[in-house]
Amino acid sequence: MEEIKEQPEVTKKEKKPKTFRRGVLTGVLCSLLVMALILGGLVFALRGSLGTLADLNLSKLQYISTLVHHYYYEDVDEEALAEGIYKGYMEGLDDPYSVYYTAQEYEDMMIDTTGNYAGIGAVLTKDTTTGQVRIVNVYDDSPAAKAGLQADDIIVSVDGHKGQSEDLDQFVHYVRGEEGTKITVQYERDGKTDVVEVTRAQVEVPSVKYKMLDDAVGYVYLSEFSDNTKDQFEAAMADLESKGMKAVIYDLRFNGGGLVDSVTGILDDILPAGTTVYMEDKNGERTTYTSDDEKQINMPMVVLTSGNTASAAEIFAGAIRDFDYGTLIGTKTFGKGIVQTTVPLSDGSAIKVTMATYYTPSGECIHKTGITPDIELEYQFLGGDDETYDESLDNQIQKGLEVLHEELDK
Structure with a gap:
């Protein structure tokens, strides 16, 4: 139900x-x-x-x-x-x-x-004007939190898939995946761009x-x-x-x-x-x-x-x-x-x-x-x-x- x-x-x-x-x-x-x-x-x-x-x-x-x-x-x-x-x-x-x-x-x-799902433990939103994908919330003790990602970070790309070029639903499927696999996340914070590797895990919402x-x-x-x-x-x-x-x-x-x-x-x-x-x-x-x-x-x-x-x-x-x-x-x-x-x-x-x-x-x-x-x-x-x-x-x-x-x- x-x-x-x-x-x-x-x-x-x-x-x-x-x-x-x-x-x-x-x-x-x-x-x-x-x-x-x-x-x-x-x-x-x-x-x-x-x-x-x-x-x-x-x-x-x-x-x-x-x-x-x-x-x-x-x-x-x-x-x-x-x-x-x-x-x-x-x-x-x-x-x-x-x-x-x-x-x-x-x-x-x-x-x-x-x-429950296998992913990085972040809530994303997409700006309808700029097309940017932004982190709204990072769950405590999640892979995203452990990798240092924070709320308000802009996700530029995941494994080369650019956030601005993708439908949000499709972009999320690049973020999710099999437990234990890794993704490369390029993100922007305070005008500076950085890259971090995140290992997917089971996430309890x-x-x-x-x-x-x-x-x-x-x-x-x-x-x-x-x-x-x-x-x-x-x-x-x-x-x-x-x-x-x-x-x-x-x-x-x-x-x-x-x-x-x-x-x-x-x-x-x-x-x-x-x-x-x-x-x-x-x-x-x-x-x-x-x-x-x-x-x-x-x-x-x-x-x-x-x-x-x-x-x-x-x-x-x-x-x-x-x-x-x-x-x-x-x-x-x-x-x-x-x-x-x-x-x-x-x-x-x-x-x-x-x-x-x-x-x-x-x-x-x-x-x-x-x-x-x-x-x-x-x-x-x-x-x-x-x-x-x-x-x-x-x-x-x-x-x-x-x-x-x-x-x-x-």
């Missing part, structure tokens, strides 16, 4: 700005059909449980293909045409969350879902960041719910509790979702016994996720939300609210209350199809409506123009501290 997120070594992700940027909002989970369309010699084959396709006029497709081959002014890429048919078929559902992935797109999506805000309140930032988020969350909470944490702020403002199993596993660590979320398909079949009494976090808590808080993150916020287990602060969430299932195809591609609606423990469907927090508060940066972001200058975090200290003082 997954939600696509920004890719490590692909796009700007972890750096917090003074104002909210657009979160990455995409869909979760599994698939009910397998489609194989083969266009070559104008053959269109369908396999799997597709039901009737009487309305699909294959002769029309054949005629269109004939016209394209006759009139189009350049050579025709048959593979690209075939991929376009697959994508178009899914687009016909008029559902932005039901999509076809090429083999490369599916590979990238799975890297993001698992939170951090989806949890944490710190003590004062002597009593801990802060846990959750960027997504991937395969490794639960382990990172448990390690963070244990460390914070060892430092004297008596209350906690969970920051979901940039969390576009992730794995249902991941978020419900974390809710199982937090909440007492009960239903944390349930899903219903078009036939009324219900799937229920529950928490038990084996673990429970008994302390005041705040959940920060925004319009970027979506899907699995809304499952988290909805459960905390319905259990009356914490205070939600911020702005209304995105409102993605449907789930998808992803099925890989034999050629390495995959499809993702919306298959159910999910409901909060109280039975509320939040799709297209979102969750309104207990305390509605627009984000405001409290610092000056020359100051950089800090939690002490974040009005929503400061409101959370105020609420929690009031509870601790009771």
